Amino acid sequence: MGYKCPVCEKLRPDTMDLARHVFGTGDQAHKDWVDSKGLNFIELLLIQTMEPGNKGYKTLAKLLKKEAEKVEDES
Secondary structure, X not given: XXXXXXXXXXXXXXXXXXXXXXXXHOOHHHHHXXXXXXXXXHHHHHHHXXXXXXXXXXXXXXXXXXXXHHHHHHO
16 A cells, blocks of 8 residues: 555655655645645754654654545545
8 A cells, every 4th residue: 555645646655755755846735735734844844854863754754644544534
């Protein structure tokens, strides 16, 4: 099973890889989606670059997993 990007629908094998995709894409649509979910894209990116332990990726990966589970429950 893979995880689909909620913005562009690209498929990734796990939520950490999907989080890397969202940060790596960095276009306005992906930024807006993150911000619309109550997180701040720029703050997450700063946390990722300034703090050890992949905290930015992990925070975003948790959100992506939660969103994927929501979609799965709706089907």
